[in-house]
Amino acid sequence: MSTANRETPPPAAGRAGMKKELPERFKHYRHVWVFIELERGQVHPVSFELLGEGRKLADKLGVELAGVVLGPPGEATWHAVAGAFAYGADLAYIIEDPLLAHYRNEPFTRAMTDLVNTYKPEILLLGATILGRDLAGSVATTLLTGLTADCTELDVDIDGSLAATRPTFGGSLLCTIYTLNYRPQMATVRPRVMAMPARTDKPVGRVIQHKLFMAEQDIVTKILGFLPDSQSAKANLAYADVVVAGGLGLGAVENLQLVKNLAAAIGAEYGCSRPLVQKGWMPADRQIGQTGKTIRPKLYIAAGISGAIQHRVGVEGADLIVAINTDPNAPIFDFAHVGIVTDAIRFLPALTEAFTRRLSPHNRDKLAS
Amino acid sequence: MHIVICIKQVPDSAQIRVHPVTNTIMRQGVPTIINPYDLFALEEALRLRDAHSGEVTVLTMGPPMAEDALRKALTYGADRAVLLTDRYFAGSDTLATSFALSQAIAKIGETFGKPDIVFAGKQTIDGDTAQVGPGIAKRLDLLQLTYVAKIASVDLESREITVERRSEGGMQMLKSKLPCLITILEGSNEIRRGTLDDALRAARSEIVKWSAAGAGIEDLSKCGLRGSPTVVKRVFAPAARAEKAAQIDVTDKTPRDLADELIAQIFTRQPALEHELAFDGEA
Ligand SMILES: Cc1cc2nc3c(=O)[nH]c(=O)nc-3n(C[C@H](O)[C@H](O)[C@H](O)COP(=O)(O)OP(=O)(O)OC[C@H]3O[C@@H](n4cnc5c(N)ncnc54)[C@H](O)[C@@H]3O)c2cc1C
Numbered sequence: 186m187s188t189a190n191r192e193t194p195p196p197a198a199g200r201a202g203m204k205k206e207l208p209e210r211f212k213h214y215r216h217v218w219v220f221i222e223l224e225r226g227q228v229h230p231v232s233f234e235l236l237g238e239g240r241k242l243a244d245k246l247g248v249e250l251a252g253v254v255l256g257p258p259g260e261a262t263w264h265a266v267a268g269a270f271a272y273g274a275d276l277a278y279i280i281e282d283p284l285l286a287h288y289r290n291e292p293f294t295r296a297m298t299d300l301v302n303t304y305k306p307e308i309l310l311l312g313a314t315i316l317g318r319d320l321a322g323s324v325a326t327t328l329l330t331g332l333t334a335d336c337t338e339l340d341v342d343i344d345g346s347l348a349a350t351r352p353t354f355g356g357s358l359l360c361t362i363y364t365l366n367y368r369p370q371m372a373t374v375r376p377r378v379m380a381m382p383a384r385t386d387k388p389v390g391r392v393i394q395h396k397l398f399m400a401e402q403d404i405v406t407k408i409l410g411f412l413p414d415s416q417s418a419k420a421n422l423a424y425a426d427v428v429v430a431g432g433l434g435l436g437a438v439e440n441l442q443l444v445k446n447l448a449a450a451i452g453a454e455y456g457c458s459r460p461l462v463q464k465g466w467m468p469a470d471r472q473i474g475q476t477g478k479t480i481r482p483k484l485y486i487a488a489g490i491s492g493a494i495q496h497r498v499g500v501e502g503a504d505l506i507v508a509i510n511t512d513p514n515a516p517i518f519d520f521a522h523v524g525i526v527t528d529a530i531r532f533l534p535a536l537t538e539a540f541t542r543r544l545s546p547h548n549r550d551k552l553a554s
Numbered sequence: 555m556h557i558v559i560c561i562k563q564v565p566d567s568a569q570i571r572v573h574p575v576t577n578t579i580m581r582q583g584v585p586t587i588i589n590p591y592d593l594f595a596l597e598e599a600l601r602l603r604d605a606h607s608g609e610v611t612v613l614t615m616g617p618p619m620a621e622d623a624l625r626k627a628l629t630y631g632a633d634r635a636v637l638l639t640d641r642y643f644a645g646s647d648t649l650a651t652s653f654a655l656s657q658a659i660a661k662i663g664e665t666f667g668k669p670d671i672v673f674a675g676k677q678t679i680d681g682d683t684a685q686v687g688p689g690i691a692k693r694l695d696l697l698q699l700t701y702v703a704k705i706a707s708v709d710l711e712s713r714e715i716t717v718e719r720r721s722e723g724g725m726q727m728l729k730s731k732l733p734c735l736i737t738i739l740e741g742s743n744e745i746r747r748g749t750l751d752d753a754l755r756a757a758r759s760e761i762v763k764w765s766a767a768g769a770g771i772e773d774l775s776k777c778g779l780r781g782s783p784t785v786v787k788r789v790f791a792p793a794a795r796a797e798k799a800a801q802i803d804v805t806d807k808t809p810r811d812l813a814d815e816l817i818a819q820i821f822t823r824q825p826a827l828e829h830e831l832a833f834d835g836e837a
Pocket of ligand 1: 431432433434435457458459460472473474475476477478488489490491492493494495496499509510511512515527528529530566679
């Protein structure tokens with residue numbers, strides 16, 4: 186996030202003033218690792234976003250960037266390894282084992298802590314997904330090291346330590362956190378907070394294979410089944426190119442249809458601010474913001490949303506933010522790119538119609554000629 | 555069955571304001587609440603107790619005033635409350651917090667009977683990390699079931715539990731063993747009102763208060779600031795954007811004119827979008 190205040194920090198006080206004296210046993214910890222989240226054959230895109238960030242950290246530190254792939258024997262796992270190289274990893278640590286076919290805390294925690302204890306990375310990054318959060322907490326506690334959750338910015342300090350910035354106090358403030366005397370320095374980052382790096386054409390790197398020293402009978406938790414979300418109900422907000430969202434300003438649950446109509450007309454996903462979820466007007470997976478989804482669309486249209494800080498942190502990565510609000514002083518106009526002070530209930534149907542006119546196939550052909 | 559649930563008293567962050575000049579939090583007068591996510595866990599604990607009989611012990615680590623949160627939990631129907639409070643805990647990060655809470659849970663086990671299930675909130679609204687639950691599980695060597703949407707069954711005879719757990723793209727059905735630690739998804743239930751009896755009992759209840767020593771914690775170096783590997787170096791407000799949104803002049807324009815003008819602006823700023831939208835719209 187580029188919003189970090191770059192002024193000189195205030196003089197360090199208390200614990201912050203503690204001198205960094207890395208214990209001898211941690212001095213050989215090197216390299217930046219990114220956990221490549223693989224579930225049911227798919228790599229979560231957040232892992233590639235983290236490789237982009239990890240690359241910058243590794244370059245600043247002059248060390249290597251590694252992807253950690255834990256998966257079942259087979260093509261999908263090697264596909265994930267190739268993906269890690271394509272997005273910038275120099276090497277990959279891989280554990281291939283049938284016990285890693287589906288996520289369970291026990292074998293994944295064992296696999297990750299074994300790798301860390303064997304190969305000793307100085308930084309370990311994971312996606313703040315359901316899987317990543319479940320795993321990160323167990324791994325950090327097993328290793329008795331620091332873990333900073335939901336970072337919005339990662340950097341390397343002059344002395345080489347990881348400076349992890351995250352929102353605090355319900356998103357009203359940001360804080361920068363260090364893990365001075367322990368290794369690895371662990372952090373999680375939510376999907377879409379970091380930009381997706383470019384894919385390179387040279388998907389090659391070193392592979393270091395390791396074993397999972399576990400058998401099925403060592404694992405207490407058994408998987409009885411898996412119920413995929415029905416495709417129809419699934420919102421892909423985080424990765425949508427265009428998102429239209431409504432807030433409390435829409436006044437009544439019926440008016441959400443105006444948002445859905447606009448979204449349908451331009452092939453966008455729709456979402457909402459938190460109070461609408463609390464009122465039961467929209468399901469929780471449509472909520473955008475600090476406690477909802479982080480989005481990074483090319484275009485974000487917010488109708489009747491005030492722009493509270495908790496909403497702002499979820500949409501700041503959008504390329505173009507358009508705000509429709511009746512209150513010219515609404516905070517959303519402080520971070521939107523284009524503002525329009527008008528009644529969204531009257532304006533949304535007109536906007537839908539105008540888009541439809543402009544984007545009709547006939548019209549498009551005319552534009553092309 | 556004995557269930558322990560960890561809750562946290564948090565400032566109602568919707569009401570927190572940042573001082574415009576000093577960038578510090580203005581906490582005066584900000585009301586405190588039980589972390590909303592913990593209420594779903596509390597309700598689930600109470601339901602299990604009602605179905606299987608037993609006791610629910612609610613535990614919090616915090617300043618003396620956190621007693622209010624415990625009393626509130628008692629009015630919902632919890633049977634016993636334990637407050638872990640000591641200045642040695644000040645400044646705990648998630649690792650130090652999970653240490654202190656796990657020690658207190660061990661002491662609760664010795665004093666009131668071993669828990670079959672430990673509940674924790676999915677995350678807090680002030681820290682937001684979702685790390686304390688998994689931390690406690692690891693410290694106590696409990697199996698961990700996070701993001702549980704539904705507890706399908708608990709069998710106290712065979713010590714088995716089956717749950718539906720949210721995962722990327724679907725629900726996992728898991729079978730595991732007791733004792734375990736569970737965090738519950740928001741919206742999986744609705745917190746009860748609590749009966750008049752509960753309210754009367756809550757008012758009269760003696761809250762168990764333990765200092766670090768009282769909870770049997772010998773190694774204070776694992777608590778509070780000293781036990782926290784992470785260090786907060788700097789707290790600051792997000793920088794304001796340099797310029798405000800370019801406002802479209804709305805005077806004397808019909809919604810139709812306004813819409814055309816807005817679309818023109820959008821495509822001027824994002825020319826590539828025009829083609830993408832057109833194709834999307836057709837697909
Ligand atoms: C811990 C915590 C986490 C939170 N997480 C999130 C989160 O993830 N996401 C989130 O969104 N919020 C979150 N919130 C809530 C957030 O603080 C705000 O309360 C919320 O974003 C406000 O939603 P809103 O803008 O829809 O409603 P309001 O603040 O009520 O704003 C409505 C706006 O609509 C405008 N309006 C009214 N009528 C019209 C009309 N006819 N046409 C156009 N405009 C109109 C008004 O001028 C006003 O600006 C969180 C809060 C807390 C405490």
